[in-house]
Amino acid sequence: MTQLEGALAALRESQIDLITDVSASLAEMGDITEDDRKRLADVIRDLREMFFLVVIIGEFNAGKSTFVNALLGEEMLPTGITPTTEMIELIRYNPTPNLKPVTRDESTREWAHPNTGGDGVAIVDTPGTGSVFQRHEKVAKDFLHRSDLVIFLLSAKRAFAETERLYMELAKNYGKKMILVVNQIDLLQPNEQAQVKRFIEQQVKEYLGISPLIFMVSAKQALAYAKNPTPNGDTGGLDVIKAHLRGELAQASPARQKLLAQLTTAEKLIQKYHDQLRSKMDVMRADTAKVKDVERELQTQSLALDGQLLKAKQDIDAVFAGMKLRGLSFLDANLSIRRIGRGIKRDKLQAEFQDVVIGRSLRDINDATTGYINAVVDQSRVYWRDVIDRLNKVVDLLNQEVSGLDAGSYAEQRESLEEAIRLAEAELKSYSTGRMIDEIQQEFQTNMSGFTTSMGATLFGLVGTILSIAAPGVSPVILATAPMLGLGGLFAWRYYNRITQKTKADFTAQLEALKAKYEQALNELTQRERGRLAQYGTQILTPIFSRLEALSKRYAEQEATFQRFIERVQTLRKGLSDMA
Ligand SMILES: Nc1nc2c(ncn2[C@@H]2O[C@H](COP(=O)(O)OP(=O)(O)OP(=O)(O)O)[C@@H](O)[C@H]2O)c(=O)[nH]1
Ligand SMILES: [Mg+2]
Structure with a gap:
């Protein structure tokens, strides 16, 4: 019976080749169980004895x-x-x-x-x-x-x-x-x-x-x-x-029937492993989609920060606009010769400036900032929780669908996901609204007092200058009651005008600088936050993606291998039925 003639002998050889290839490919994919490998070897031996x-x-x-x-x-x-x-x-x-x-x-x-x-x-x-x-x-x-x-x-x-x-x-x-x-x-x-x-x-x-x-x-x-x-x-x-x-x-001849019977068994085995591959591919696709969601969310979050920042800046803008208006009219009111002539004390001037111009500005700025930081922190917390949630779902998916299949390649993926979750959790824990607000308000407080003090000094210095040019050596009390200024007074008047203009310009410039400092602080905070998001993307998500990509490529190759096996099974089957 081992002597097979012509076409049947050729079909037997192709079938043995096919089963040998299937066994080798499955072993290479790392999927085949030891039992199935033995089974295929048995079938090949039996096909030799026929x-x-x-x-x-x-x-x-x-x-x-x-x-x-x-x-x-x-x-x-x-x-x-x-x-x-x-x-x-x-x-x-x-x-x-x-x-x-x-x-x-x-x-x-x-x-x-x-x-x-x-x-x-x-x-x-x-x-x-x-x-x-x-x-x-x-x-x-x-x-x-x-x-x-x-x-x-x-x-x-x-x-x-x-x-x-x-x-x-x-x-x-x-x-x-x-x-x-x-x-x-x-x-x-x-x-x-x-x-x-x-x-x-x-x-x-x-x-x-x-x-x-x-x-x-x-x-x-x-x-x-x-x-x-x-x-x-x-x-x-x-x-x-x-x-x-x-x-x-x-x-049909027992030989042909044997070839058909074993072809069916080989086909069933190919099918079984093909199905496993399909289910792994499904898992991987779902996995990729979920991680993509996380990445998309990352961008949304980054954009949401921009929106919040813009609002905070607008609020601060309004505060500064108010300060500017009040400041300029304060200067007009307080730098009049008449007013200065009535006598003025540095402490009092500074206190008035503080009262009238600064007023509740610092509080307003702090409110806007606190609002912003709260929003950032709230959003960030929601965001990181969401990331953790989604990544956990990916892990669940992996555990459910792939248990017992291809443990090796998923162990790595699971590990990197778990690491990603751990880091997201660390991010989440690192937020302390109180600390962030304290830090920034501390900075604002310092800036604002510096501004008040410096404006106070400028103003008082200015008062002195004005007095000296108006009537050198005369006390302010006398000056206030003095008759109209003479010709020399005209120059003094012009000079006075120039320096008050300059003071106003200084005031505006200092105010702008102060505002810029505030915005800078908010920008930095936003930048830091965006940096965390970006870093998470590149350091955590990107490696996961590249692993998924490698997996996807490998699966596509395996899928092609299965397709070739299926075609070879069909060709053999056709060959066997054509012999009838
Ligand atoms: N009455 C009756 N007894 C039978 C029949 N066939 C088998 N036996 C008896 O059943 C017992 C078991 O028969 P075996 O042929 O040894 O059974 P087996 O399935 O080969 O058993 P294992 O080798 O242990 O798996 C023997 O005592 C047989 O004589 C039957 O058709 N009628
Ligand atoms: Mg028996």
Whole structure:
């Protein structure tokens, strides 16, 4: 059977190549489980030997070995009421039987027999499931993927077991062809047989959503018949099953059927890993979208700061405009010769200036600033909380969707996200409205007193100058009552005008400088805040993005690999069906 001719041999080689490539690619992607890797290696080995494997699976004591003996027509395999079969018993077709098994490996024995169903067909008996022997269970389970046709053998005397359901599900997931055989019907009343069959039919439909063919048999009876066939003897229902198997095997050569069966199994495996990749891609896309949201939010926040800053500056502008108006009229009122002549004290002048011009300006400025800082801090807190919230959602998403899949590449991503969250939390904690306000108000207070003192000194100095030019050596009291100024007085008047103008200009300039200082302080505060946001963007979010980008590229390549595999499966399938 290992000698395959022409087209079929070529298809087998392409299929072996495909499965080899799939196994290598999945290993490279780091996704494949050790079990699946072994499975693919088994399939490749089987494709080299090219036997169509009819595998009997079922609970211990259900009569699997008896059933196989009945098919062979002789009592070859040991049977018994305790869990009996311990190894895979692989019976290959051979015109001359070999009734002495050859041990192939620690879990397989091989036999040869002419009644396996045809050239290139092997019947495989497996250890029973559901017994106390875990090893039996494992040996049977580890063989299931190698089957080309599965016969589930159930006992008519036992309820449909959970393990049976599990193995049927597994076979279904591998894409295996299967039939159900209910054995030991000689232990049932004739009217019970139909009930049992109906019950199993319903269960399989309900739990697995499939409707395989169900055959009723008495392997014991069938074996007795095979050993001693009589013209009208009872075959125990085995003739129907044999006819079915013949029909199955007549559809195409066992070799072609084997290639088709294993192609389906390989396809199912490719599908399974492809689905995993798809779900990872979905997670990654959702992940990227969420981090993008955070970044967008970052910009919104930066813009919102501008709006707030503008408002604070307008408020401060208004305060300064008021101060300027009051200051200029104060100067007009206080720098008149008449007023100065009435006598003036430096302290009093400064106090009046403070009262009339500065008034509640500092308070107004502080109010505007406090309002601004509060808004900045409130917004920032909301913002950082939002960032933390969103990033936490990304982490949740990762944990939910990718658990158990591709732990490696997500561990890194999760770590960087957690770091990002920690930093955002640190940012959030670092805000202290009180401290920020104190700092800036302290600065404002100092600026404003400096301004008041300096204006006071200027004014008083000015008063002295005015007095000296108006009437040198005369006390202000006399000056106030003196007659109109003479010619010399005219020059003095002009000079007086010039210096009062200059004083007003000085006042305006100082005021502007002061205002500039305030705005500068607010700008710096805003700048600092914007800096924090920008830094977070470049230092935290950008690396996350680049990691996502790398991941996205890798996934796209993997997706392309899967597409190529799917195409190769389709080409092979077409090749196999074209041979019909
Ligand atoms: N009454 C009756 N007994 C059967 C039938 N088939 C098998 N038996 C008996 O059931 C017991 C178990 O049969 P085996 O063929 O060893 O069962 P098995 O499924 O191979 O069991 P393990 O190898 O342990 O998994 C034996 O005593 C058989 O004689 C049947 O159709 N009717
Ligand atoms: Mg057995």
